[in-house]
Amino acid sequence: MSRRVALAAVTATAVGLGLVVAGPAAAHQTAHQTATPTAVTRAALDPSLVAGRGANVPFVEQEAENAATNGVVIGPDRNAYTLPAEASGRKAVKLAPGQWVEFTLPKAANAVTVRYSVPDAPNGGGITAPLNLTVNGGNKKTLTLTSQFAWLYNQYPFTNDPNAGLLHPDWWITECQCVPAATSPTPEITKPFRPMHFYDEQRLLLGKTYKAGDKVRLTAPANTNAAWTVIDLLDSEVVGAPHVRVLAANVLLFGADPTGRKDSAPAIEKAIAFAKRSNLKVYIPPGTYQVNRHIIVDDVTIEGAGSWYTIIKGKEVALPTPAPDGSVHTGVGFYGKDAADGGSRNVHLSGFTIEGDVRERIDTDQVNGIGGAMSDSTIKGLYIRHTKVGLWFDGPMDNIKVTDNIIVDQIADALNFHGGVTNSVVANNFIRNTGDDGLAMWSEKNPNVGNVFDRNTVQTPTLANGIAIYGGKDNVVSNNLVADPLREGSGLHAGSRFGAEPFTGTLKFTDNTTVRAGTFDLNWRLGLGSIWFYALDRSIENDIQVTGDHYLDSTYNAIMMVSEWGVKDLYSITGVKFKNVRIDGTGTSVLSARVKGGASFENVDARNVGAVGINNCGSFNFPPTGSEFSVTDLGGNDGGGTTGPWAGAWQLPNTITCDDRPPVVAPPAPSPW
Incomplete structure (x- = not known):
């Protein structure tokens, strides 16, 4: 839940910046090879064990610990605050500079998603680091990894500062078996205190379709500034051609900037107004569109070219004064009207990415990908990441269908039906x-x-x-x-x-x-x-x-x-x-x-x-x-x-x-x- 009552102290084995905890045999698991293709899993299990359960997704999942590598397998570990524990299947592969992990594709693919972790900056705020991708030894591409949206610390609601003292010195702390504020002398707490939320992921279109059996190698360059790079898994898939809607209110005609340099929120709002007057859908073609606030939607259909192609991306913006709901920031999001104002109806959103810029948890902030109240509506085929909550609906509202979306790397929930949501479906x-x-x-x-x-x-x-x-x-x-x-x-x-x-x-x-x-x-x-x-x-x-x-x-x-x-x-x-x-x-x-x-x-x-x-x-x-x-x-x-x-x-x-x-x-x- 996003508005959580803070619990008393929680902790486990605290790890310092950059420390990777490995299982007993991990240090010896180097340069191992696997059969072709690298095993396909679901939730790090043989897919037959979970047949008929979970989402039917367009990609196949391959765990790094099952791939060929000259790095080190870390884990298994289920202790909180450790890198392997947050990895899918509780294992991953740690690469030092110059090391690699190589996946053999099980089927054709022209796009991949890499789930990874790199260290935080010494004083928080994250770093960026390169990761090279080659296929069959050629066609090199470089991904820029970041830890700017990872690495939270301390007690709820957490901080980005690894050097911070206790946020709540009056809470019970497991580490010292005490309430520090009531203890003399005040006990020392290891810093960084309770690091967590280590991972992020990144998508990449490969530019061509590769066949089953081709080898995708991820290499931490020798000159990387990341002391280590942890690879958790690779998802691969075939992404189809962009969706095109010719008869529509195309946001480009209203001044939207697909390069992302100019704020496109006014243009999208003009397209929505025109579409409603003309009984048309709104179409957002391929591109990256900068939106730094909420787009209010009611009785409108908005289609993108597909979540790999149409990206609505925004910065988190500090408000000059707190909003009536307590928000101190705003950011990219598509919101229905408040339920107190009647809510929105007949909203249909599909085929685009919402990418936020949320790096800290402030429960009063409305910096969610989708929000408000939307009845008789559909949300389909979106990719939502780096927002506070992917979809937070404040009822009363009725009959919303949320289907076929991918929601990752959130500061809080992926989806929450909050107070009076009825007759609604969240599926696949x-x-x-x-x-x-x-x-x-x-x-x-x-x-x-x-x-x-x-x-x-x-x-x-x-x-x-x-x-x-x-x-x-x-x-x-x-x-x-x-x-x-x-x-x-x-x-x-x-x-x-x-x-x-x-x-x-x-x-x-x-x-x-x-x-x-x-x-x-x-x-x-x-x-x-x-x-x-x-x-x-x-x-x-x-x-x-x-x-x-x-x-x-x-x-x-x-x-x-x-x-x-x-x-x-x-x-x-x-x-x-x-x-x-x-x-x-x-x-x-x-x-x-x-x-x-x-x-x-x-x-x-x-x-x-x-x-x-x-x-x-x-x-x-x-x-x-x-x-x-x-x-x-x-x-x-x-x-x-x-x-x-x-x-x-x-x-x-x-x-x-x-x-x-x-x-x-x-x-x-x-x-x-």
Whole structure:
């Protein structure tokens, strides 16, 4: 969520500027070769393991750790604040100057996306560094990498300054096990403190189409100013010809500058006004267009030539005085009218890139790629990066469809339905490297009702959850793929938090897959479930159906039910029904219950379970009658791990089996069921 209540202290192993943490064998993994072609993966898994889950995207993904290289493979590592932990699959390749990594194309491609990290500047603000790309040893191109949009530090809401002292010295700090402001002498905190958000990505059109089997080599030049360059992955694809709309209000005719030198916002607004009078669409042809403020859209269709060709790019601009909504900056974005003013309707945006300039998190700022209220509208085929939130909708509003977009490198969420969004669909979107929840529904003041998040892929959120639902009624989360959440959240989440309206009606999690989910919450100092339910503001007692989900390689437990210690005797979680669920690998338990209430389980199959199947602490009162949390066994709950069946009769229905922080047993890699 973008407007998050700050949690107490969080930390893990702090790394200094430029430090790359490698797994035990990483130092010896140099100059290795791979078969042709380099393995194709989805979320760093064999695609067969996630068939039918997640977005259908135009590119193929290849992990650097599977490619040929004379560099060093770093990872695996799941500790926050480390470079491999933020990499897809928790591994990447580190290149010293002069070193390379080489991918063998699995199919034809004329365009690539490189996900990478380079060091920050010593005093923050980032650097730029070259990366050479060759195909079959020739056709050299040079990408200019940057860390200007990466490297955040410190406590929420973070800073770009690696040398900053604590932003909140009155918060509990895990590193010193203390509240520094109340401690004498004040403890020293290692700087830079809690570095994170290391990665960025860059697209490149290759100028011609190469065939399967051709070799794409990425080389850190010998004279690069980057002490190291980390390559996480390469996406490759065939990009078609630019889309052309002849009969339209072409923004060039109204003075737009496709070179990006001149502000094109006035010209785009003139084209919109003309299009509405003339019942035409607006067309933005190939080019880079400078826009440094919001374009207000209502009852208009705007088409680009395709997100690889039409780029709307802006600078973040400081406002002379704060706006009524609290914003102190503005920036590039397409916004519907405020819901209080009736909102916008019949808005259709497609086929272009929105590229912002957001480098810090200021929650009051409206510097999102898409914003406002838009009913009966569609957002399709956009590429959004370097904004605060890709799409933040403030309801009430109804019937928006957000489909086939790529949203990457955000300071906060990729998409948030905030307060009263109804009957809307978010489907087939690809999301990577968000600074908060990937997809969220936050029912603040007004419930979100009747919405669907379907067939989306969310990878490497550096904070919070892949997909999170905060209150609301009759919402569905289905067929999604969530991988590699980092901290203070996990793969899938339902929480009565942040002042959200209560859960009512039915909430469905259906046929989703998580992989390498279940982060270590550093405030609580325990591992979260790959899917977790949190009763903080009130009880969760509606009908929640979890059906057909797969939880793969869960770092801790697969499923968690939890409340806060201060309200543990006030609130409960009841009515959650798990059916036809597969769990392949848990570091600890299948179920961790840390709240009163209960859940039912039917045909939940588990294997490679690292600890007791049900870790039942209830609400920690430990009455002689058994735990305050009851597990209802509806049959067919098979499999287990080192301690026997995960749902053994001796654990049911409410045996206290509480191991507050059980040891973690790393599971084997997921495999076909």
